[in-house]
Amino acid sequence: MSIAATAVPPLPHHTLMIFLLQVGVLLLLALLLGRLARQWGMPAIVGELAAGVVLGPTLLANIAPAFSDWLFPQEAAQMNLLDAVAQLGVLFLVGFTGMHLDLGMVRRYGAKAVGVNLASVLIPLVLGVWLGFVLPERLRAEGAEPAVFALFVGVAMCVSAIPVIARILIDMRLIHRNVGQMILVVGTVDDVLGWLLVSVVAAMATTGVQAGAVSLSLLHVLLVVLFAGTIGRRAVRAVMRAAHRSEVRGMPIAAAAIMIMLSAAGTHALELEAVFGAFVCGILVGSCEETQATRLEPLNTTVLAVFAPLFFGMAGLRMDLTVLADPEIALWTLAVIAVAVAGKFLGAFLGAVFSRMNRWEALALGAGINARGVIQIIIAMVGVRLGLLTTEMYSIIMLVAVLTPLMAPPVLRIAVSRIEHTAEERLREHKVLALQGENVSPLLSTSREDACTSTGPRSRRPPTGTR
Incomplete structure (x- = not known):
């Protein structure tokens, strides 16, 4: 032939x-x-x-x-x-989100944030799983396992969105404040835990709820993390070093894009979510000394100006807000929004109180961590692809993603106005403004530890137009 x-x-x-x-x-x-x-x-x-x-x-x-x-x-x-x-x-967008996570800041504030993270994930997760079991069957896609659906709802309720949180803090000039730094650390860890949980739920939806299958999925997640922290970290560093030394124009962009796609394919082959691989690869690329944000900016701009709007527009195409005309659906929508807001806010607030933060700092943490957005939208799309969500449930989760970022600024203004502005914060603010004058936007910190080397702190530029 x-x-x-x-x-x-x-x-x-x-x-x-x-x-x-x-x-x-x-x-x-x-x-x-x-x-x-x-x-x-x-x-x-x-x-x-x-x-x-x-x-x-x-x-x-x-x-x-x-x-x-x-x-x-x-x-x-x-x-x-x-x-x-x-x-x-979405794979490029999640990859760039990972590139701008400040691992050095997580190490500095991590011990203090542990209690907040545990509460801000576990409380909304438990409430969300309970909600998933009590939701009417018409909100669950036909053929979806009730337990997998409930766990998926729990994961959707417990995630944050570090790009949205960072944008809010920058716009409100809170990025230099201690409470702003703590919000970013807690949001960063929440994002990581969220992608881990999404990968496990995706594997359960594919292979079924069986002890062996769930254990295998958890093993795959562990193997991905171990591989990324050892061989993957060194391989990414070597590739980025070679790309930056290359005289071929755009080679760092091509190298980062190829590694993000291959990493996504790798986790997808393990029956985990492709976005998990893109996220992990983004962290590795962004944490290496060889990565220069300015060299990757053209791809970043293209993703944010073209691919991301297309993705969110496509996500909106799947929404059908006419379902809210049904009184039962409208009531369940209010219930889901209430559980999502109460669970995340209460979790962060209680975690902050038990971590010996004052009530206004706890209030600010609760308001900041409650902001969802891009991450929850991506997770909602994952739920559709896995065959777990009906159009009605998908639309409800999308409403949570849109409404929660709008709630954060008013509460943050009230809380932060009652938190002492220290001399250290004023100095940090001065450095931030200086950096901004040099067209360097301090998304995650004014100084940053490098995750690959110990050459000292350096600033990291955020993705322009962070959502």
Whole structure:
């Protein structure tokens, strides 16, 4: 048989045209509404999600159903093209989030944050699992195991979103405050634990709830972490060193992108979530001395300006807010939001109190850690892909992701105004402003320990336009 006879035919003309239109229209509207959201003092993801809501079943499908069916036909082959582009975006976005985690700061504040982390994860996790069991069956996808669904809801309730938290602290000029640093540390550890839990739940959804399968999933997670901390760390450092020494333009960008994709493929092959591999690889790339943020900025900008809005727009397309017209769904929506907010806030607040922080510091921690956003949106999309969530439950979780970041600033203003502004914090603030004047944005700290070497502290630049 000839090669030509076995070749896969190219995309049909109409399929390619619709795909290009989908990308162009969705990206244009996401960027416009994201900019409008920022002007109104909201995170950009609110507007980018709204683009999908406008073009999806909530609005366009009701106003112009024929046009909606033509532009976004509910055909697997067509929608999978758009979803594939969105998946690339989310893997890069999670990878860059990992690059900007400050491991040095975690080591400095880690001991004090342990109690806060335990409470801020365990309390919402337990409440979320309980909620997952009491939610009506209509919110659980057909064929989904009740135990896996409940555990997934628990994980969705206990995550934070370090990019959103960092953006809020920067905008409110709290990044230099001790309480701001503590919020970032707790949020960082929460993110790491969240991805570990998501990977375990994903494996359970794939292999079933069996003691052997769950143990194997936990073993895979442990192996990934051990490999990353030993061989992976050295390999990433060697690759980034070679890339930076190369005279080929853009080689550091290509090297980082390749490693993120291969790491995602590796964890996916182990029946863990691909985003977990991207996140771990991002941490390794960002923690090495050889990584220079300015050399990776073009890819960072492309991801944040193109891929991320497409992903959030795609996420909004799956939302159907018309389900809230059903009184039962509306009541359960309020219940989920209440449990999500109360569990995370109460966990962080109690953890801070038991860690001997005063009540205003505890209040600030609770408000900051309660902000979800990008991480919960990604997890909601994972739940759809795993076949755990109905459209109604997916829409509810997405509402939690959008509403919680809007709650944080007012409470933070009240709490921080009653926390003493120390001389050390004023000095740190002066350094922060100096760095900003040099176009270096101190997302995670004004000085940073390097995770690969002990050459001393250095600053790390955040992803521009952090969501």
